[in-house]
Amino acid sequence: MLQIPLWQKVLIFLVLLVGVLFAAPNLVSQERARSLPDWVPNQQINLGLDLQGGSYLLLEVETDAVIDDQLNNLVDTLREEMRGQRIGYRSLGVADGAISFTLTDPANAGQVEQIVQDLGQQITIDIADNGQATVDLTDQARRERVSNAVSQSIEIVRRRIDETGVREPTIQRQGDARIVVQLPGINNPERMKDILGKTARLTFRLVDQDARVGGDVPPGSEVLPSDEAGPEGQPTRQYVVRKRIMVSGENLTDAQPTFQQGQPVVSFTFDTVGAKRFGETTQENVGRPFAIVLDGKVISAPVIREPILGGQGVISGDFTVQEANDLALLLRAGALPAPLTVVEERTVGPGLGADSVRAGEFAAILALVAVVVFMVVFYGMFGALADVALIANLILIMGALSGLQATLTLPGIAGIVLTLGMAVDANVLVFERIREEQHNFKKVLSAVDAGYRRALTTIFDANITTLIAAMLLYYFGSGPVRGFAVTLAIGLVTSMFTAIMVTRLMVAGWLRRSRAQTLPI
Amino acid sequence: MALVKRFPTEPRFDFAGKRRLTLPFSGALMALSLIAILVMGLNFGVDFRGGILLEVRTKAETADISGIRDEMNALNLGDVTIQRFGEPDTVLMNVQEQEGGAEAQQAAIEQIRSELDARVADWRRVEFVGPKVGEELKQAGILATVLALGAMALYIWFRFEWQFAAAGLAALVHDVVAVLGFFAVTQLEFNLGTVAAVLTIAGYSINDTVVIFDRVREILRKYKRKPMPELLNIALNSTLSRTLLTSGTTLVALIALAIFGGAVIRSFTWGLIFGVVIGTYSSVGFAVPLLTLFGVKPSTVAVTQETDKETAARVSGQGGS
Numbered sequence: 009m010l011q012i013p014l015w016q017k018v019l020i021f022l023v024l025l026v027g028v029l030f031a032a033p034n035l036v037s038q039e040r041a042r043s044l045p046d047w048v049p050n051q052q053i054n055l056g057l058d059l060q061g062g063s064y065l066l067l068e069v070e071t072d073a074v075i076d077d078q079l080n081n082l083v084d085t086l087r088e089e090m091r092g093q094r095i096g097y098r099s100l101g102v103a104d105g106a107i108s109f110t111l112t113d114p115a116n117a118g119q120v121e122q123i124v125q126d127l128g129q130q131i132t133i134d135i136a137d138n139g140q141a142t143v144d145l146t147d148q149a150r151r152e153r154v155s156n157a158v159s160q161s162i163e164i165v166r167r168r169i170d171e172t173g174v175r176e177p178t179i180q181r182q183g184d185a186r187i188v189v190q191l192p193g194i195n196n197p198e199r200m201k202d203i204l205g206k207t208a209r210l211t212f213r214l215v216d217q218d219a220r221v222g223g224d225v226p227p228g229s230e231v232l233p234s235d236e237a238g239p240e241g242q243p244t245r246q247y248v249v250r251k252r253i254m255v256s257g258e259n260l261t262d263a264q265p266t267f268q269q270g271q272p273v274v275s276f277t278f279d280t281v282g283a284k285r286f287g288e289t290t291q292e293n294v295g296r297p298f299a300i301v302l303d304g305k306v307i308s309a310p311v312i313r314e315p316i317l318g319g320q321g322v323i324s325g326d327f328t329v330q331e332a333n334d335l336a337l338l339l340r341a342g343a344l345p346a347p348l349t350v351v352e353e354r355t356v357g358p359g360l361g362a363d364s365v366r367a368g369e370f371a372a373i374l375a376l377v378a379v380v381v382f383m384v385v386f387y388g389m390f391g392a393l394a395d396v397a398l399i400a401n402l403i404l405i406m407g408a409l410s411g412l413q414a415t416l417t418l419p420g421i422a423g424i425v426l427t428l429g430m431a432v433d434a435n436v437l438v439f440e441r442i443r444e445e446q447h448n449f450k451k452v453l454s455a456v457d458a459g460y461r462r463a464l465t466t467i468f469d470a471n472i473t474t475l476i477a478a479m480l481l482y483y484f485g486s487g488p489v490r491g492f493a494v495t496l497a498i499g500l501v502t503s504m505f506t507a508i509m510v511t512r513l514m515v516a517g518w519l520r521r522s523r524a525q526t527l528p529i
Numbered sequence: 530m531a532l533v534k535r536f537p538t539e540p541r542f543d544f545a546g547k548r549r550l551t552l553p554f555s556g557a558l559m560a561l562s563l564i565a566i567l568v569m570g571l572n573f574g575v576d577f578r579g580g581i582l583l584e585v586r587t588k589a590e591t592a593d594i595s596g597i598r599d600e601m602n603a604l605n606l607g608d609v610t611i612q613r614f615g616e617p618d619t620v621l622m623n624v625q626e627q628e629g630g631a632e633a634q635q636a637a638i639e640q641i642r643s644e645l646d647a648r649v650a651d652w653r654r655v656e657f658v659g660p661k662v663g664e665e666l667k668q669a670g671i672l673a674t675v676l677a678l679g680a681m682a683l684y685i686w687f688r689f690e691w692q693f694a695a696a697g698l699a700a701l702v703h704d705v706v707a708v709l710g711f712f713a714v715t716q717l718e719f720n721l722g723t724v725a726a727v728l729t730i731a732g733y734s735i736n737d738t739v740v741i742f743d744r745v746r747e748i749l750r751k752y753k754r755k756p757m758p759e760l761l762n763i764a765l766n767s768t769l770s771r772t773l774l775t776s777g778t779t780l781v782a783l784i785a786l787a788i789f790g791g792a793v794i795r796s797f798t799w800g801l802i803f804g805v806v807i808g809t810y811s812s813v814g815f816a817v818p819l820l821t822l823f824g825v826k827p828s829t830v831a832v833t834q835e836t837d838k839e840t841a842a843r844v845s846g847q848g849g850s
Contacts, residue, residue: 058793066662195652198639205635349631351659353638359586360653360793367791374789375782382778419722422794425786426729426801429779430736433771436778437740440771466743469688470736476680477732481725484673486666489725496729 012516020509024400027502030407053409056417056491059365061358062192064487066351067165067204069185072105073346074157075150079107082131082143089123111139157345158185165189165348167341168203187348195357199334207303207347208338210257212286215297215309216248228252235305236326247306249299254289255282263339265332266322272332273324276339283319291315300325302335354487368421375425376402383432387439390529393514394435397506401431404502405495414498417491427499433470434507437463443529452527456519460512467508471500544765545758548818555703555815562710569713574720575656577670579663581624581638584614584654585645592620593648600644606637615792619653626660634659654793670724674705677728681735685742690830692823693742697735700816704734704808711803717796726800733779734808737772738816744768745817746830753827760827761817769813776809 030049033041044050057064079102086107090097096112111117117135124133130149135141145153162181169177169189178190194200216229225231229250233243259282266275278286290298290312299309300323307325327335379398383391405424409416442459450458478500481493518524575582587593594611597620601609607625614621624641627633634657642652658666678701686694708727712719745764752760780802787798 196642198642201635350635350657351631352662353655353657355652355655357651357653359651360584364791364793367789368786371786371789374785378781378785379778382774382781386774418791418794419725419797422786422790422797422801423729425782425790426779429782430733430775432778433736433775436771436774440768444767466740469684469743470739473681473684473735473739474732476684477677477728477735480673480677480680481728484669484676485721485725486669487721489721492722492725492729496732 012513016509017513020513023404023505024510026411027400027404027407030411031403034406034410049411051410051413053406054413054415055361055365056415056420056488057190057192057354057361058356058418058488059361059368059416059421060192061195061356061361062190063194063197063200063356064352064354065189065191065197065201065204066182066353067161067187067189067348068351069154069158069161069187069345070347070349071154071157071185074153075105075145076102077346078145078153079105082127082145083107085127086123086143090120093119093123095119105144107143109141109143111135111141114139117141154185158187160345161348162187164342164344165204168337169200171337171341172200172203174200186351193358195355197353197355201350201353203334203338204348205350206338207344208257208341209303209343210260210339211253211301212255212289213253213299213301214250214289214293215299216250217296219248221246221248232299232301232304232306235302235307243305247299247309249301249306254298255285257339257343259283259285260339263336265329265336268322268324271324272327272329273322274327274332274336274339275320275322278319278321280319283317286319286321287315287317291317364418364421368418368425372421372425372428375428379428379432383435387435388528389518390435390439390442390515390527393511393518394432394439394507396514397435397510398428398431400510401499401503401506402428404506405499408498408502409495412498414494415491416495417488419488419492420495423492423495424499427496427503430474431499431503431507434463434467434504435511437467438507438511439529442527446527446529452524453519455527456515460508464508467504471504475500541762542766542769543758543762544813545761545818545821547814548821551814552818552822555811558710559703559706562706562713565710565713566706569716571709571712571719572716574718574723575623575658575663576720577663577667578626579658579660580626581622581634581641582654582656583622583624583638583641583652585620585622585649586616586651586653587618587620587648588650589618589648591617594620597622597645597648600648601641604637604640604644606641615795618650619792631659666721670721674724674728674731677731678702678705681731685735685739689742689746690825692820692825692829693746695823696816696819697738697742699819700738700811701731701735703811703815704730704804707807707811708800708804711807712796712800715799717799720796722794722797723800726797726804729801730804730808733805734811737775737808737812740771741765741768741812741817742820745820745825749825749827749830757821757826761821765813765817772809772813776805779805 033044033050034052038052041050041052083100083102087100095116098110098112100109101107111120114137117139120135120141121133124131124143130146131143132146133141133143158181162179165187166179169179174191174194176192180188182188191197191200216226219225219229221231225248229248232247232249234245234247236244238244255278259278260276261279262277264275266273294312294314297309297311300307307323310324323335380395383394385391387394405427438459441463442455445455445458475497478493478497482490482497485493592613594613598611601611601622606627609625610623612621613619624637627637638655638657678698681701682694682698685697705727708730712723741764744767745761748760748764783798783802783805787795787802790798
């Protein structure tokens with residue numbers, strides 16, 4: 009065991025060298041590290057939001073809204089088809105996540121089934137003998153819809169965040185319907201939440217001048233509140249607006265904040281289809297008010313003075329500069345397929361982050377010094393060798409964290425401190441074994457040899473059990489806890505390496521040089 | 530050369546004889562912990578409870594807690610706890626979950642921000658966890674703990690005989706219950722970090738237990754005619770210095786972290802410190818004595834069942850000393 013083959017020596021030195029190389033960029037400033045050539049390791053340890061400050065938002069896509077949307081579209085199609093084929097029905101609508109209606113004449117069941125079949129395979133229909141019908145999406149269709157909506161939402165969220173100019177955001181899907189957004193350096197996320205919380209579905213619709221608010225609203229129209237809020241927070245007025253959408257935000261190619269008569273407005277440009285429809289609509293409705301509706305609220309309803317044929321227009325409302333900016337941003341980035349809600353938020357100010365790093369560094373250094381002294385006091389020279397291995401271990405942890413670009417969090421620092429304490433365990437096991445073997449009147453060489461060999465399986469068993477705990481923590485944990493699991497796992501692996509391989513190399517070297525007859529242990 | 534020679538080379542401490550004390554003690558500890566958990570409950574942090582948490586550094590050198598409380602009460606946000614956190618100018622506020630879904634929480638955060646802005650020098654932490662997320666985090670925490678305990682027991686079963694796995698699992702449950710009891714009694718905040726602490730303690734404690742089990746098995750193979758208590762004593766005594774040293778260095782490191790690691794991870798580190806002490810005790814005072822209860826004797830680890838042939842050869846070649 010003490011005859012260490014050359015390849016092992018080379019391997020040990022290589023691992024240590026790689027560790028030092030990957031850890032080294034952390035010693036210089038961030039700018040220096042970035043400017044290093046690409047072929048040398050130039051990545052620094054990636055600090056978690058709890059250490060560098062920033063905002064973590066967990067957004068949830070309202071999947072019910074996605075399905076409802078889909079079902080409502082289906083209702084419209086069904087209505088048109090059944091009317092077209094003169095099939096009588098009653099109370100058609102969406103209830104409890106499915107479409108239901110009753111056929112006036114159950115004999116039409118076959119025709120209706122045919123209509124549904126023609127719509128595609130992802131829709132099921134069930135008609136009872138009394139004409140009571142239920143139309144539903146298959147589970148697979150639901151899953152696909154939701155999954156698409158989440159992917160689409162991630163895309164829109166990314167575009168919106170990019171437009172705000174936040175540096176190095178992370179946007180990831182989590183689970184079925186959630187999106188994790190991490191915004192380093194943002195310590196007041198209110199504006200971000202505002203921007204992400206808007207669906208931003210823009211529609212241009214005619215105001216229904218035949219109906220009045222408070223009176224009977226015809227089936228093709230609805231009452232919508234204005235976007236402006238009065239002093240008590242209630243909308244300043246209501247509009248009766250036709251449900252039919254003349255042009256929608258999907259046809260926009262650009263939107264920019266500008267000024268018109270000193271007022272901030274948003275000017276927009278349509279694509280060719282949008283421009284054509286907008287032109288036709290304005291041409292036919294000169295003199296009538298045209299509602300600009302955003303997320304179910306009327307931003308403004310200007311009267312069309314003349315046909316707008318160039319495909320360009322402006323949205324004026326009582327905007328502040330910031331509001332105009334944000335609206336333009338939202339329109340450029342596109343509408344979300346479903347509303348997003350913030351279900352978890354964690355914001356850490358830069359001050360706390362810096363304090364945590366300082367405190368963690370201090371605790372780590374203190375722990376290191378304490379353990380180093382401890383080991384020397386108990387094991388003398390062997391303790392000092394273990395200390396060298398401990399420092400090598402710390403460098404390897406830093407190198408691994410930088411190289412793997414794992415995120416270091418505050419509990420992660422605690423993980424490192426804990427491994428510092430536990431790292432010497434393997435050495436303690438070995439040294440205690442050596443002492444015992446020596447006590448059993450073994451010769452020096454065979455005592456050391458047996459000490460390492462016999463402690464090995466124990467060390468292995470003991471560390472694997474802890475590694476299991478670390479892996480489960482990583483799998484089930486989130487954010488900072490994951491960071492802890494990562495450093496714990498890295499620390500366990502590197503400490504096994506340094507405590508066994510590195511100290512063995514040093515002990516063997518010392519024995520060969522000194523030819524000691526007794527061990528100073 | 531070492532300044533301190535290890536504990537007596539042949540410590541003769543009668544651990545096994547103390548099992549009539551330690552086993553009832555462990556039983557009582559678990560029972561009391563369970564009672565504490567049921568009666569006092571755990572002080573769930575915002576992670577599991579849902580709600581809003583704010584940590585602020587005030588402009589005043591000593592935070593005016595009653596003034597802040599008055600302003601917060603004026604906002605009618607329901608149950609609000611306000612306490613000093615670490616430094617005298619730092620205040621931690623826990624606000625209950627607001628009625629009206631996610632938007633209501635956002636509105637409340639904004640209200641608090643604008644109400645307190647004049648007093649606050651630094652918004653150090655603002656966290657909000659929705660009730661659904663809190664419930665999910667709680668379930669994930671329970672699942673992770675149960676799975677981790679099961680996986681560790683399985684690994685021991687794979688490496689040792691079943692009695693060792695059973696005793697190891699019992700010791701794990703012992704430690705987890707005791708640590709939860711500790712959190713119930715001290716009312717230290719129980720959050721995601723604490724779950725990490727509990728699992729780490731489980732890992733640490735089993736680490737300790739495995740080292741001793743390993744030695745127990747070796748001793749059982751070595752001496753076949755001595756009575757069980759004496760065999761256990763040999764195993765425990767020969768690993769004692771290692772047990773104490775490792776726990777010692779780990780505790781030293783953790784105490785450094787508890788004192789200088791900042792207030793945010795204080796409950797986390799105190800949980801770890803208590804856990805290391807309990808985990809060390811349970812390996813010696815609970816897991817090993819349990820082995821006798823589960824009927825472990827030299828024949829349990831008969832050389833014929835041997836997986837580690839090398840050890841077997843060594844043991845038989847060496848004989849007793």
